[in-house]
Amino acid sequence: AQSVAQPEDQVNVAEGNPLTVKCTYSVSGNPYLFWYVQYPNRGLQFLLKYITGDNLVKGSYGFEAEFNKSQTSFHLKKPSALVSDSALYFCAVIGSNYQLIWGAGTKLIIKP
């Protein structure tokens, strides 16, 4: 079955520290992977995607994600967290019917 797992409901990080939001996937074939961010009462904003090429993908707002095929993971990372990074983060993968399959979301809280 095709699925995306975000094992952490919430991640707490001190401002200035590195952050990681985890995502693992299960899909047949080569995965197309995405990260989106959602601020309160707002729609989704695209952060980055992996289609092919380098396993390390750089995206908006200083975020990056590393595709690891052997571990079927696509963890989101940022070297130095900002308070303004506090939001809800969703990982998604394109399924066999070209529809997005969503993770449950991870709430990221950056404390000053």
Added chain:
Amino acid sequence: GAVVSQHPSRVICKSGTSVKIECRSLDFQATTMFWYRQFPKQSLMLMATSNEGSKATYEQGVEKDKFLINHASLTLSTLTVTSAHPEDSSFYICSAREAGLGYNEQFFGPGTRLTVL
């Protein structure tokens, strides 16, 4: 990047009335638009997939007679919540996929907050 707009951004209505939400792709043609529903602190739930000029495909458990979807042009899809009830209160998000072969990225609208009194 491609822009998708939604109107209205927020709507409050009385129980029993119908509400129409518009989703527009502003600078590209979208053969496919998706409608999602999001409950508080939860992930997005795909309601239906809308292809221009044809009937929408609804996900299991979504009432097609209650959530009417019209994709009349390559830049506009509408979702009408008919005879709305308080349990229909939610955040509705549309996304649009650009016309073309194979995979194309989805672009999301800013969402519409529906509150049914």
